[in-house]
Amino acid sequence: MTSILPATDTASDLVATPGTSLLEVDGLSIDVARGAGSLRLVDGVSFRLDAGQTLGIVGESGSGKSVTAMSLMRLLPAQLRIAAGTVRFDGRDLSTLSEPALRKVRGNDIGVVFQDPQNSLNPAYSIGNQMVETLRAHSDLSRKDALAKSIALLDRVGIHRAAARVNDYPHQLSGGMAQRVMIALAISLGPKLLIADEPTTALDVTVQAQILGLLRSLQAETGMSLLIISHDLSVIAETADQVAVMYGGQIVERGDVVEVLTAPTHPYTEALLAAQPESTVKGMPLATIEGIVPNADAMPAGCRFNPRCAYALDICRVTAPALVEVEGRPDTSVRCVRHTELTLRGVSTAQIDAALQADPAAIDAAGRPVLLDAEGLSRIYDLRSGRLGRKTSFHAVDDVSFVLHEGETLGVVGESGAGKSTVGRMVLGLTPTSSGVVRFDGNDIATQRGDAKRATRRDIQVVFQNPYASLDSTMTIGESVAEPLEVHHRGSKSERTARVAELLQQVGLDPSVAGRRPHELSGGQRQRVAIARGLALNPRLIVCDEPVSALDVSTQAQVINLLRDLQRQFGIAYLFVGHDLSVVYQMSDRIAVMYHGRIVEMGPAEEIYHSPKHPYTVALLAAVLSIDPRHRRLASTATEAPGEPSATGCAYANRCPHVMDRCRTEVPAPIAVDAVTVRCHLFDAVVDS
């Protein structure tokens, strides 16, 4: 056998033959200590996973999915404990197994890949050290052999020059690289089961596709089972055979992934699918799930989903439904008293196609006055590196130009480190420009002083990504929203109070929220507060820096709808920075795609989304996952880690499938092709000829 990976077990081992269950979880309940008593976080979760199969557990934050996954190998924090249930793995109950016996299972029979790969590697030791340690903890390999195997494993997970990189420390790796190392660690002993807890949540879109592809190819090679936990339905749709949908600590629906996603039987599953931006024709409001995910200390009586359910009846508020088999579908179980009478909508290919083909009426921005004009923006950081302080410079933003018209949305999309947030901060005047000019209403904002500067500051507001950090926790919501009014001396105290109430209503919050503090609100509510604060001074432009990235899918849809409503109502222009192309597409009239500090392609949103020109835009779109499990887009072969951005010429050269000699030396200039501007030498010829 040429593979360096052992197959999960020999064929003679009955347990590992396909079709028999490897993992059987029954009635699993998890409690968290709270004062003298305890609170139930996970309530009676049951599922099974067969050898060689993939089970996806999907749910929003607070659904109990990660806690469930971590409890299987008893990796829970000290204050959490398994209160009831069994975890049968390979014939043994892991919930009662002795610590030393469990230690042999950990790493050896079950591997785990965590959400945050860079923090899951010990920063004080090289990756080789940690790999060798793991191998030797479970086998009698010599140090030398263990190192050789580590290098082979790193090579297998697509890390170039593995023999050199084995000495790297975690901080020297990008997020994607670190996750590859984590995967190499997790599979190094040939586990029968790999648990991946939000394995791609912290990663860029293109990296996500590679990591999921890698997991699938490793599974095909070794025959291991995969348990994937995600908040993202498309991750599950792309990878899972079976799916379990969790809500409020319970499984509400469970079954074959195609059946569940195309013909859901639980209203929550239907609502979750509908809230995906992909299933909506652009310009139409996204379907939302009203309300918020319940907390463990305030679970609604009856069905836990009833306060948010569009189909709830009186009985739903009283009777807690059991998880029962759906008639005629022995594979599917559902927790809903009305499931026999309801006909729910699932993913429909026709609908997604319609959404794609629809030609929404884009606003005719060109006819409107230019509000913001950015010309040749650059932000250069000097770095000292090398032995005797050899100076190098890093172009966080490199020659970026764009215009934004009144009432228009320009989406800026790119991976982490592309410079998109820096562009936003330069427009806000929070990051100084190294060169270039930002003109607002025709005036260079860098040279403005006094009243003119204050006026511009009023007119340009911001909504940040993290609503948990962007609100001062010591101030009430009312004080936070009123702050900009005070700073700019707007109105009397009573007028300000009235204005705060009005603003809170405009963003869909009850004005009584004004007396509360940030920690009493959910993430979505806090983001609404942040938006209310942004609106307070009637701005003409709001820079939205990843405003929905930290939110759950259902809340994300609410905030997107809100932002669009406000734009329609007040004619505000948005500079919308994001990494999720489908969200940016939904929001934007025009899109600028950034890679490594430069705008590589810019034009009308439809044009970019439906006929991308720059190879990077093409790759970005190809990496968007499908929410239809019947039409998966993910390749399970392309697993090699992408090249680093090129220092000379086109930054994308090392990753580009169409790379030519001149790409490595000459920085491509922006070229107008059809309605878009693209920075790529492939189009030189088109224009020349």
Add this chain to the structure above:
Amino acid sequence: MIRVIVKRLLATIPLMFLITIGTFALAQTIQGNPAQAIAGDSATAEQLAKVNKELHLSDPAPVRYVRWLSDVLHGNFGKSVATHRAVSSEIARRFPVTLSLAIASLILMFVIGIPLGIIQGMRPGSKLDKLLLGGVSFGLAAPNFLLATVFVYVLSVRNHLLPSMTYVGFTKSPLEWAKHMIMPAFSIALVGGAEMARQLRTGLVGVAQEDYIRAAKARGLHPARITIKHALKNAAMPALTIIGVRVGYLLAGSVIIEQIFQLHGLGEYVLQAIQNKDFIVVQTVVLVLAGIVVMTSLVVDIAYAFLNPKVRLA
């Protein structure tokens, strides 16, 4: 790693230079009329002029500074204006005493701080942890001179268990050295040890929440290995910083402790010199002590680089 050491070493040069300016300036402020102090209250104007001339006291300060600096660089620290003995030979005689005290205190600091910190940090919230937290609070609060006095009274005066009031060189008899050192060193080390225990405990509790500890557990590593290898190295960094800060306190503490235990070290020397307005001795001893603090910081920095690859590879 070597690059880091060289870099840090080079960085101490301008620092030491600044310290010479500081100590020189400091000595200027305390001197009053040194010539008068040296020659005595009954000195004639002629005698005063002679002293002034000998010590170039009438030269402008920058000139005297440069002369002093050049002398120091040549290893010539001058003579005590009070005793007329060479400062260098006096320092050579007293330095081992203070160094012994400092090293013994540092060792005790580790001996107290590390095990307590680990025991507490491994099971935070346990009965033992709470008990030790009480002990740590006591250690942080107890003034060293009080401890020293109590020790001397209980252990030497009442029970004759340990000798006091004398010093035995390490090279003469390591055992006797240790016996003589343990009380003064412990008096100084308790605060630092308690602080180190507290830092280490906090560090370990914090590190236990880290994803990489959970990940190490998920790979089936032994809990002892996780604590000793994975947690300790990361938790040690804040505790290490304490050492750098503590050495300054330690030397300051030794001034008092040397008095209580009648140890003829640098602390005693500098105290006498201050009383005698002996500015040459003061500026020289302060310079030596500052040099020790700088060297300790250097060692701490290098240890930091050893623990933290981000520093090492920067």
